[in-house]
Amino acid sequence: MASENTLRTKTRRALVTTFAAVVLLLFPLAGLAAPRQDTVRYETINPGLGAPPADVIRNSPAAAWRSFLALASAGKFDQAAHLLDLGETAPGTQKTVGAQTTEKLFRILQLLKAREDAVTTEDEAGPSIGGQSADFVVAMRFERSGMTAEVRLRHTVCLAPYESAWLFSRETVASVPFWYRVLVKGEAPRGAEPLDVGLGAIPQEVHRGNPRETMAGFLAACQEGRFDLAAYYLDLGAFPPDRQRAEGARLARRLMLVLQRTGWVDPDKLPTEPLGTPETGVPENQQLFAVVQVRHQPVELLLSHRSDAELGHVWTVSQDTVAEIDGLYAAHGYGWLGDRAPVALFALSIADLQLWQWLAILVGLLASWLVSRYLARWVVRPLRRLVRRTNVEWDDAMAWVLKGPMTVLLSALILLIAARWLGLVPVGWTVVRYIAKLIFLFGIGWFLVRLVDAGAEHVRATAKAGSQAGLGFLPVATRVAKTVVVILIGLGVLDVFGINVIAGLGALGLTAAAIAFAAQKSLENLFGTASIASDRPFEVGDFVTIGQDTGTVEDIGLRSTRLRTLARTLVTIPNGLIAAGRVENFSARERIMFNPVLRLVYGTTAAQLAYVIDEIKRLLRTHSEVYQDQQRVRFAAFGESALQVEVWCWVTTGDYIEYTRVVEELNFAIARIVEQSGTSFAFPSRTVYMAKDGVVDGERAREIEREVAARRERGDLGIQDGTPPRSGERER
Numbered sequence: 001m002a003s004e005n006t007l008r009t010k011t012r013r014a015l016v017t018t019f020a021a022v023v024l025l026l027f028p029l030a031g032l033a034a035p036r037q038d039t040v041r042y043e044t045i046n047p048g049l050g051a052p053p054a055d056v057i058r059n060s061p062a063a064a065w066r067s068f069l070a071l072a073s074a075g076k077f078d079q080a081a082h083l084l085d086l087g088e089t090a091p092g093t094q095k096t097v098g099a100q101t102t103e104k105l106f107r108i109l110q111l112l113k114a115r116e117d118a119v120t121t122e123d124e125a126g127p128s129i130g131g132q133s134a135d136f137v138v139a140m141r142f143e144r145s146g147m148t149a150e151v152r153l154r155h156t157v158c159l160a161p162y163e164s165a166w167l168f169s170r171e172t173v174a175s176v177p178f179w180y181r182v183l184v185k186g187e188a189p190r191g192a193e194p195l196d197v198g199l200g201a202i203p204q205e206v207h208r209g210n211p212r213e214t215m216a217g218f219l220a221a222c223q224e225g226r227f228d229l230a231a232y233y234l235d236l237g238a239f240p241p242d243r244q245r246a247e248g249a250r251l252a253r254r255l256m257l258v259l260q261r262t263g264w265v266d267p268d269k270l271p272t273e274p275l276g277t278p279e280t281g282v283p284e285n286q287q288l289f290a291v292v293q294v295r296h297q298p299v300e301l302l303l304s305h306r307s308d309a310e311l312g313h314v315w316t317v318s319q320d321t322v323a324e325i326d327g328l329y330a331a332h333g334y335g336w337l338g339d340r341a342p343v344a345l346f347a348l349s350i351a352d353l354q355l356w357q358w359l360a361i362l363v364g365l366l367a368s369w370l371v372s373r374y375l376a377r378w379v380v381r382p383l384r385r386l387v388r389r390t391n392v393e394w395d396d397a398m399a400w401v402l403k404g405p406m407t408v409l410l411s412a413l414i415l416l417i418a419a420r421w422l423g424l425v426p427v428g429w430t431v432v433r434y435i436a437k438l439i440f441l442f443g444i445g446w447f448l449v450r451l452v453d454a455g456a457e458h459v460r461a462t463a464k465a466g467s468q469a470g471l472g473f474l475p476v477a478t479r480v481a482k483t484v485v486v487i488l489i490g491l492g493v494l495d496v497f498g499i500n501v502i503a504g505l506g507a508l509g510l511t512a513a514a515i516a517f518a519a520q521k522s523l524e525n526l527f528g529t530a531s532i533a534s535d536r537p538f539e540v541g542d543f544v545t546i547g548q549d550t551g552t553v554e555d556i557g558l559r560s561t562r563l564r565t566l567a568r569t570l571v572t573i574p575n576g577l578i579a580a581g582r583v584e585n586f587s588a589r590e591r592i593m594f595n596p597v598l599r600l601v602y603g604t605t606a607a608q609l610a611y612v613i614d615e616i617k618r619l620l621r622t623h624s625e626v627y628q629d630q631q632r633v634r635f636a637a638f639g640e641s642a643l644q645v646e647v648w649c650w651v652t653t654g655d656y657i658e659y660t661r662v663v664e665e666l667n668f669a670i671a672r673i674v675e676q677s678g679t680s681f682a683f684p685s686r687t688v689y690m691a692k693d694g695v696v697d698g699e700r701a702r703e704i705e706r707e708v709a710a711r712r713e714r715g716d717l718g719i720q721d722g723t724p725p726r727s728g729e730r731e732r
Contacts, residue, residue, distance in 0.1 A: 039135045040156045042087060045165060048094030052082040061126060061137040061153050064166040065119035072106035080106070085156060085167040088174065088277040097278045101173055104180040109151070111183055112142050119153065124164055126155055136169065145182045147307075149175060174273035177284030178305070195306065195314065196236045198244030202311075206232045210274050211287040211303050214315040216267035222256035225345075230256070235304060235316040238323060250339070251322060254329040261332040262292045264429075274313040276305060286318060294331045299324055357428040364418040364432070365411075372410035380406055401450040408443030412436045437496045445489040452481045475540065477533060479558060528575030529558050537578075542587035543656065546573055591627050591650040592659045594666060599642035604679040607705040609635060613645060614708075614717055615673040620649050625662045627652050642682030678704055 055071060056079060058064040064083055071080035081098030084105075089097050118139050125133040135155040142149060154169035181187045206229065208214045214233055221230035231248025234255075239247045259265055271277040276287045282302070290301040304318035329338070345356035380403055419432040456478045538544045542553050544563070549571045551563035561578055563571045600609065616633045620626050627650035636646040647670070651662045674681065678700030711717040 040085065040087070040154055040170075041159060042156065043159050045156060045158045045163065045167070046082065046084075046086045046091075046094055046098070048086070048089070048091035049082055049098060053079050055079055056082045058083055058165040058167065060124050061121040061139075061166045062119045063122070064153055065139055066116055068102075068168070069106075069109070069114070069116055072102060072109075077102040077106070083167055084173050085154060085170045086173065088170055088271045088273065089279070093280040096280050101176050101278050104184070105168070105172075105176045107184050108176065108179050109140070112140060112144075114140055114151075126166075137166070147182065149179065171273060174271065174275045174277050177278055178275045178307075181284060195308070195316070196232065196234070196244055196248070198236070198239070198241030199232055199248060200245075202232060203229060205229070208233060208314045208316060209312065210270075210272050211276055211289065211315050212267050212270040212272050214303055214317075215265055215270055215289055218252070218317070219256070219259075219265065219267065222252060227252040227256075233316055234322050235319045236322065238319050251325045253339070254333060255317070255325050257334060257338050258292065258325070258328045258332045259290065263290065265290050270303075276303075276315070287315070292328055292332065294328060299328065361419075361428065361432060361435070364415050365435070368411040368414035368418055369407075371414050372407045375410050375414075376403075376407040379410075398451075398454075401447060401454050405443045405447035405450065408439060408446060412440040412443065415439065434496055438493065441489050441492045441496070444492075445485055448485045449482055452478055452485065455481075475556065480533075483558075524574075524576035528577070528579035529556075531579040532556065532561075532575055537583045538585045538587070542585055544586060545584040546578055547581050549573065586656065587654060589654045591652050592654070592656070594626075594647065594649050594651050594663060596647050596667070596670075597636065598645040598647065598670065598674070599639060599682045600645065600674070600679050601682045602641075602643060604643055604677075605701050605705065607708040608677045608679045608701060609643060609645070610708050610717065611677045611704050612673055612679070614711070615676075616645075616647060616670055619666070619669050619673065620647075623662075623666070625652055626650070626666075639682075 057067040068083045077099045080102045086094045121127045137153045140151040152169040218233035227249040230252035236244040285305045287303045292299045301321045302318045551565035555562045620631045632648040637644045
């Protein structure tokens with residue numbers, strides 16, 4: 001009994017293990033039998049066909065299958081085209097290609113005796129495989145003429161407006177022309193004869209399974225300078241096998257140079273279907289990859305398809321296109337140089353550019369610079385002669401400004417023209433455009449900087465001729481203008497390199513508060529600079545007092561102002577403090593006050609005092625450098641130890657050194673007047689004299705009294721102000 005239970009247990013375990021193994025094996029097999037494919041999504045399904053008519057029903061696999069057969073049977077091929085996935089066809093040709101492909105597909109299905117009930121899935125999500133909805137349905141499988149193929153419907157989604165549709169897949173649409181030739185027309189698949197046997201065994205890196213793969217492989221081999229490898233992508237059947245290797249490498253090089261000169265091919269724009277994509281005006285077994293103009297006539301460059309029993313689908317540059325390469329090279333090539341340039345120039349690449357491309361760019365830069373120098377002279381010299389004949393001055397300044405920048409601007413233009421002739425690949429052309437834009441921006445920046453200098457020179461010349469307003473702040477304004485120019489050119493450079501300037505400015509706006517908080521003093525100084533520039537309290541070269549500092553203004557910067565003090569030290573004062581503080585500008589004076597107070601001894605008589613005042617007034621009225629409109633000499637006060645006489649006038653100069661010279665002359669003259677009057681200056685202190693020092697000369701005093709009396713009698717005693725009082729105005 002125990003042995004029977006043990007046997008049953010072992011048997012049960014074996015069955016469970018076997019079942020688990022079968023399940024584990026079946027799941028992978030199921031996955032292999034029905035690989036899952038993602039749903040195709042389009043913004044608009046077949047936009048070239050327009051809106052589908054009401055007869056087109058494609059919300060499920062069975063509905064799409066029946067709708068196609070019904071419409072095609074009625075000859076409505078243009079309507080049935082709405083049931084094809086024409087995503088690889090250009091919208092402009094979808095109507096023509098769609099109707100032609102629909103008719104051919106219907107003929108194929110008729111030949112294969114397709115039944116209406118071949119597809120029975122009515123579910124919009126498609127059939128369920130392994131518990132998941134499949135995104136495709138195999139409507140038919142067939143084996144004919146040595147080929148095995150499937151007709152598939154594929155789940156497709158339109159995003160705007162939303163629609164869930166089932167269409168004949170792109171693979172099926174791409175295969176229709178080939179099936180039609182083989183099944184309906186009875187043509188044998190091209191490929192029975194060997195391809196380019198003279199090239200030898202096909203290297204492993206050669207891939208030619210679809211148009212995109214072929215063109216990408218050809219261009220990659222050419223860019224590496226491996227023209228012997230690129231020859232495998234050409235159909236060299238027109239050449240004997242013993243010449244195919246040499247002719248293949250030569251023609252591959254020439255075709256590459258032609259494509260570079262006329263417009264580089266983008267392989268990503270070619271289809272990835274092994275049978276290509278139907279195109280209007282192109283044979284069914286060929287694919288158009290470029291169009292080259294020769295003597296204003298378009299020449300189509302084509303890839304041709306062949307089906308090889310061992311290699312499968314093979315795409316190469318067609319024999320007809322290969323036969324055209326020499327003619328294309330004669331029209332767009334580089335002649336002897338292109339054929340015999342060292343292979344190293346093509347094999348060595350730096351930053352995705354072949355060495356010869358870099359050399360071509362350098363040659364273009366040098367040539368554009370040399371040509372632009374002479375061309376700029378031919379432009380600027382006649383322009384200067386022309387502007388000299390005009391009466392305005394701004395055009396002369398513009399001609400001067402254009403002297404250097406014109407060379408730079410023309411070099412950018414000539415570089416673009418030369419680059420077109422050089423035939424650079426897209427990467428090289430992009431590099432040249434970047435370089436040309438940078439050169440152009442540099443030329444514009446140089447032009448604007450020179451324009452600012454020309455404007456500053458004009459302002460300076462105007463100030464010398466008349467008004468001096470703003471001359472001191474001209475360096476600040478010039479510096480600010482140049483800073484703005486540099487910032488604008490910098491933004492332009494960032495834009496050239498693809499940096500979103502607008503987004504950068506937006507981010508700058510978001511951080512403006514933080515920057516302002518962190519740079520309060522700097523902003524305060526900038527606003528102070530703006531305040532100084534608008535108010536103009538001083539200029540460069542002015543002698544000023546700012547706060548506790550006195551000196552000559554040497555420089556006014558964006559952040560601070562520098563003073564050279566009398567001690568010859570250099571003081572730097574932030575502009576924010578200057579704008580908020582007190583500024584005294586001595587250089588702004590058109591005249592300087594002369595205001596001494598004379599202290600005469602108390603022994604001075606009234607006549608002597610009148611004489612001193614009268615003589616000083618005469619002195620001021622007759623001095624050529626004393627302002628005559630307003631003068632005053634007064635017996636001002638009885639001081640503690642002297643009689644005080646105040647002299648008040650202006651010296652007509654703003655130069656302090658000149659002022660001191662005039663003051664010296666006036667002081668000597670006043671000293672002589674006091675000496676002639678017989679009195680003397682009092683000591684500025686209280687002193688007890690034991691002797692009778694400083695006694696007035698009595699004899700001289702009497703003479704002065706007689707002189708004053710005589711002047712009074714003549715009416716020549718000028719005790720009043722230097723300016724005679726106006727009528728009705730009381731004497732001050």
